[in-house]
Amino acid sequence: MRDICYYCKKKSSATGKLKQKELEKLGNNCNQVSFQKNDKIMTQDMMSKSILFIKEGLVKLHARGPEKEQILDIIKGPSYIGIPTSVGAKTNQYSATAISETTVCFIIFDVFKEFVIENGEFAYEIISELSKNQLRSYRKCTNQVQKHSAGKIAEAILYFSENIFNKEKFILPLSRNEFGDLTCCTRETVSRILSDLSNNKIIKVNKNNITILDKKKLEVISRMG
DNA sequence: GCATTAACCACAG
DNA sequence: CTGTGGTTAATGC
Numbered sequence: 001m002r003d004i005c006y007y008c009k010k011k012s013s014a015t016g017k018l019k020q021k022e023l024e025k026l027g028n029n030c031n032q033v034s035f036q037k038n039d040k041i042m043t044q045d046m047m048s049k050s051i052l053f054i055k056e057g058l059v060k061l062h063a064r065g066p067e068k069e070q071i072l073d074i075i076k077g078p079s080y081i082g083i084p085t086s087v088g089a090k091t092n093q094y095s096a097t098a099i100s101e102t103t104v105c106f107i108i109f110d111v112f113k114e115f116v117i118e119n120g121e122f123a124y125e126i127i128s129e130l131s132k133n134q135l136r137s138y139r140k141c142t143n144q145v146q147k148h149s150a151g152k153i154a155e156a157i158l159y160f161s162e163n164i165f166n167k168e169k170f171i172l173p174l175s176r177n178e179f180g181d182l183t184c185c186t187r188e189t190v191s192r193i194l195s196d197l198s199n200n201k202i203i204k205v206n207k208n209n210i211t212i213l214d215k216k217k218l219e220v221i222s223r224m225g
Numbered sequence: 226g227c228a229t230t231a232a233c234c235a236c237a238g
Numbered sequence: 239c240t241g242t243g244g245t246t247a248a249t250g251c
Contacts, residue, residue: 149231176240186232191241207240 005030010055010078014125022115022122029111035098041081042096048086050106054079057102058164058173062181063094071174071182073137076164077102083130099173143225144184151225152183153193154218157203161212169211197221 005011005027006020018026032055035041042052044063054077061072061081072094075081085093086109116123144152156179160170172179176187176194183190197203202218204211212218 187240188233188242189231192231195241 004032008055012053012078012080012125012129014080014122014129017119017121017125018115019119022119025111026107026115029108031106033104033106035102035104037098037100039098039102040095041098041102041104042092042094044093044095045091047090048082048092049109051080051086051109051112052082052096053077053105053107054081055103055105057098057104058100059096059102060099060174060178060182061094061096069181070184071178073140074099074160074164074173074182080126080129083126147222147225149183149185149189150193150196150221151223152185153179153190154197154222156183157197157210157212158215158218158222160210168215169209172208172210174208 005015006023008015015023015026030053035057041059042048054075056077059075059077059081061075063070063072075096081096082092085091116126143155147155160172161168164170174182176190179185180187180190185193194203194205197218198205200217202212202214202221204213
């Protein structure tokens, strides 16, 4: 049991900086759990007591807004989730739900904290990941406010293709409604824009199967908003 | 004014 | 749950 982290092939870049002793300690202080699609991994407003590491799988981060549910981000393992809310707040500021079969490591907060304090390289890798996420989040926020619907949806399709699946063809792991919650559109607008893009031969849509046919045009739509 | 955009509503499959 | 059509309000030219 104590060696599970030592031999883990899905280590984060931060965990890669841990010494063997620390990895053993991590192994003794984390708990690996499997989740099925739609299982709740972390719930908004609940007390956070662990750092969560997605070893494998897809997860959506979401929060209740004043009006409706908002999908904040789609995360692919291996990646930490919830460091900001575990470190910066008493309770979870958002929920996390599996959108594919997912393996999560729950790491005891104090052990994580100890690594940050005692291992500078580990800490730097964590800061690096948090920084990248914050920059991406700023960019997403600006785009959501300023782009028109087609641009936001094109951007999201490109995000799935380039950052999640690394393919031109993929299965959208969200319903139309959820896709709307992610892109700040209504489900009707999502439907219409997907058909438009399909009619214009920019993407192919069959239920949740999406194929990018003309990436250049999709990028233009994303950029121009 | 007129056109465009997107939300809201309704209804069908 | 999804696609489509009509209506409406806001915004831009």
